[in-house]
Amino acid sequence: MTESLQTSVIILGGSIVGLSSALFLAQRGVPCILIERHPGSSPHPPRHGLDAPHHGAVPDDPAHASLDDAGRKALIRHAIGSDEEIEILAQGTWALWGSIADAFADKSLRAFLAGDAAHALPPNRGGYGANTGIADAHNLVCKLEAVLAGRTDRTLLGTYDAERRAVALVRHDQIFAREDYRKYVADSAWLAERRKGGMGDIEVLDDVAMELGQIYRSSGVMVKNGEESRWALAKTPAEWKGQPGTRAPHIWVQRNEEVISSLDLFCAGWVLLSEDGGLIERLGAVAGLECVLVGQDVQEVEEGNFEAAFGVDKYGAVLVRPDGYIAARWGSGSSAEDINRMYILVSYAS
Numbered sequence: 001m002t003e004s005l006q007t008s009v010i011i012l013g014g015s016i017v018g019l020s021s022a023l024f025l026a027q028r029g030v031p032c033i034l035i036e037r038h039p040g041s042s043p044h045p046p047r048h049g050l051d052a053p054h055h056g057a058v059p060d061d062p063a064h065a066s067l068d069d070a071g072r073k074a075l076i077r078h079a080i081g082s083d084e085e086i087e088i089l090a091q092g093t094w095a096l097w098g099s100i101a102d103a104f105a106d107k108s109l110r111a112f113l114a115g116d117a118a119h120a121l122p123p124n125r126g127g128y129g130a131n132t133g134i135a136d137a138h139n140l141v142c143k144l145e146a147v148l149a150g151r152t153d154r155t156l157l158g159t160y161d162a163e164r165r166a167v168a169l170v171r172h173d174q175i176f177a178r179e180d181y182r183k184y185v186a187d188s189a190w191l192a193e194r195r196k197g198g199m200g201d202i203e204v205l206d207d208v209a210m211e212l213g214q215i216y217r218s219s220g221v222m223v224k225n226g227e228e229s230r231w232a233l234a235k236t237p238a239e240w241k242g243q244p245g246t247r248a249p250h251i252w253v254q255r256n257e258e259v260i261s262s263l264d265l266f267c268a269g270w271v272l273l274s275e276d277g278g279l280i281e282r283l284g285a286v287a288g289l290e291c292v293l294v295g296q297d298v299q300e301v302e303e304g305n306f307e308a309a310f311g312v313d314k315y316g317a318v319l320v321r322p323d324g325y326i327a328a329r330w331g332s333g334s335s336a337e338d339i340n341r342m343y344i345l346v347s348y349a350s
């Protein structure tokens, strides 16, 4: 008997990124069908081609590629500094390569690439593989849910490629600018091409900035004319001050009797934060937008933290997207109409 199934979302691949996507969708009440070619769990990490050093455990020596089990065990004992008995359960090799897809979405915005299907990068000290893929899934699912629920125009899905492909490209460059992999690309056509284009060597960015502080630039983020050109590609969370396109910062706030992180206010929907009760009153009820009056709905645990961390003044406001990123912010003198208009623009509310 053939069973017929209907779904709005099909996920191909049930490893880290496919499963993360399914979980993020389930969290938002969106059913999906996930298809995995392996009957059990996938081998992890995935294996592809030739040997390369990983996390410094295996020295960079081509002779190691042809070692037998006894030789491998000796190498592992040397690396961990112990004579422990070792059982090799599986061994494999992978290709040291980096490639980023030309597009993360098709033109009709119905098919998307995420994880290693979108960006294959060698393992490094920073988890640019799985972490980047899970963040792709989170970014895409937040948008997909809004489109499937009919709150948002499909155009919003175009910002997935703009935001996540840019992140992958920076990570690609940072991996090959770092000590572990620099030597592999020293004579590469890619680096020669960059230099020819006048781009020179790549500046190594801070690890924490790369992990937590890469900025999004797309039509899902509103910046004042020319403002973003002054901002770095990545900074640590402590260095950002609520710039649109960055993760909303953490500060401790009190809600009712409970002390929570400001981050707990986000990721369920659109949130506008302001200390200006008059502004929130003038804004009134806006579909799909939760307004949080700082000083009333939540209290700062340390006075002045909200303005300092989010970069707004007493009469300003900040708009946070359902994925926890800042979409826009306003200084004093901004009108409720202005805020409403921009909210509609960045959320593609339909």
Ligand SMILES: Cc1cc2nc3c(=O)[nH]c(=O)nc-3n(C[C@H](O)[C@H](O)[C@H](O)COP(=O)(O)OP(=O)(O)OC[C@H]3O[C@@H](n4cnc5c(N)ncnc54)[C@H](O)[C@@H]3O)c2cc1C
Binding pocket: 012, 013, 014, 015, 016, 017, 018, 035, 036, 037, 038, 042, 044, 045, 046, 047, 054, 094, 114, 115, 116, 117, 122, 123, 124, 126, 127, 128, 129, 130, 131, 132, 133
């Ligand atoms: C040696 C090594 C160490 C690593 N260490 C780290 C680390 O410490 N931290 C980190 O963040 N990342 C690390 N990575 C990278 C990380 O493993 C990958 O980025 C991550 O596994 C990518 O997840 P994915 O779900 O996108 O793809 P994959 O894990 O490759 O999964 C793809 C899935 O799709 C399935 N599939 C493929 N084709 C089909 C099809 N036609 N139909 C159905 N199913 C299909 C496959 O069976 C597989 O289950 C490492 C990688 C390697 C090689």
